[in-house]
Amino acid sequence: MASRHRRGAFPAGAKAAPEAEAAKESVAVAVRFRPLSPREVRRGEKIAWYADGETVARSEQSNLAYAYDRVFGPTTTTRHIYDAVAQYVVNGAMKGINGTIFAYGVTSSGKTHTMHGDQISPGVIPLAVKDIFNIIQETPNREFLLRVSYLEIYNEVVNDLLNPAGQNLRIREDLQGTIVEGIKEEAVLSPVHALSLIAAGEELRHVGSTNFNLLSSRSHTIFTLTIESSPRGQSNEAEAVTLSQLNLIDLAGSESSRVETAGVHQKEGSYINKSLLTLGKVISKLTDEKATHIPFRDSKLTRLLKSSLSVNLHSYSSIKQF
Numbered sequence: 272m273a274s275r276h277r278r279g280a281f282p283a284g285a286k287a288a289p290e291a292e293a294a295k296e297s298v299a300v301a302v303r304f305r306p307l308s309p310r311e312v313r314r315g316e317k318i319a320w321y322a323d324g325e326t327v328a329r330s331e332q333s334n335l336a337y338a339y340d341r342v343f344g345p346t347t348t349t350r351h352i353y354d355a356v357a358q359y360v361v362n363g364a365m366k367g368i369n370g371t372i373f374a375y376g377v378t379s380s381g382k383t384h385t386m387h388g389d390q391i392s393p394g395v396i397p398l399a400v401k402d403i404f405n406i407i408q409e410t411p412n413r414e415f416l417l418r419v420s421y422l423e424i425y426n427e428v429v430n431d432l433l434n435p436a437g438q439n440l441r442i443r444e445d446l447q448g449t450i451v452e453g454i455k456e457e458a459v460l461s462p463v464h465a466l467s468l469i470a471a472g473e474e475l476r477h478v479g480s481t482n483f484n485l486l487s488s489r490s491h492t493i494f495t496l497t498i499e500s501s502p503r504g505q506s507n508e509a510e511a512v513t514l515s516q517l518n519l520i521d522l523a524g525s526e527s528s529r530v531e532t533a534g535v536h537q538k539e540g541s542y543i544n545k546s547l548l549t550l551g552k553v554i555s556k557l558t559d560e561k562a563t564h565i566p567f568r569d570s571k572l573t574r575l576l577k578s579s580l581s582v583n584l585h586s587y588s589s590i591k592q593f
């Protein structure tokens with residue numbers, strides 16, 4: 272639905288969505304422009320798109336403007352972006368509402384910077400993990416059980432990043448949703464524990480070098496937190512027990528067809544572009560309120576996203592990177 276997912280040509284003078292309004296929406300799309308890299312500066316490249324206010328992305332050269340739920344300029348920290356467009360999804364997951372957050376954009380646009388970050392600028396994933404444990408501490412009347420899994424989809428093959436032996440796992444659909452057979456789930460007791468699992472998993476992830484990015488993600492990764500919570504002490508209310516999943520996704524970089532790639536990179540690129548294309552179609556279908564059934568294509572990424580993006584769609588946030 273257009274009002275949920277404001278994409279496309281922007282009528283001049285439209286009103287900015289207040290934060291609270293954006294937070295109520297099931298699907299929110301935010302854009303962050305990254306600064307020019309030193310290499311781009313050396314090449315004399317110029318900034319083409321910029322944030323015009325809080326919701327508009329504008330290009331003077333092409334005389335185009337697009338509206339999103341939120342638009343952030345190059346000096347915006349990931350912490351700020353997390354607070355504005357990701358935290359409510361995490362809060363919802365802690366209350367039993369499934370949620371998914373991912374960054375979407377071409378290679379080198381800053382997806383991994385946004386989702387993983389580094390010591391100086393932690394990404395959405397570590398910020399979410401820390402937030403979750405803070406919420407647990409602030410909710411003494413409930414008991415939480417947290418389990419995590421971490422997988423990558425590389426060339427349509429699903430590998431377990433928490434278990435080097437878990438290669439080429441099968442995906443199965445049943446009444447409970449989409450299940451990755453044999454995936455390792457580990458109970459986590461602290462943010463440090465959860466983050467150490469991600470760091471170990473990253474070592475197993477497929478990365479490569481592209482013309483644009485020395486350390487380019489060649490696989491999609493899905494870090495899933497399964498959150499179970501129940502009241503402390505005695506309670507007979509079955510409803511009081513909640514179970515939800517929070518998916519934190521770092522997508523592989525897509526490249527334009529102009530980029531010279533060969534051999535294994537060409538194969539990777541075609542799988543990445545295919546799954547992102549399918550994902551794009553899924554997102555536009557999701558924003559159409561009338562769509563009750565989404566015909567999923569063969570991409571493993573979209574099949575895995577099915578439970579959080581369609582069947583159990585409650586809250587979902589994506590951060591588009593330029």
Ligand SMILES: Nc1ncnc2c1ncn2[C@@H]1O[C@H](COP(=O)(O)OP(=O)(O)OP(=O)(O)O)[C@@H](O)[C@H]1O
Nearest residue numbers: 305377378379380381382383384484487488523524
């Ligand atoms: N907002 C930002 N501020 C400063 N530097 C950034 C920002 N976004 C990205 N970068 C830098 O740009 C480079 C490319 O970013 P990153 O690796 O996150 O891109 P990506 O979209 O994940 O690429 P790929 O799809 O190829 O994996 C990195 O060196 C990263 O540190």
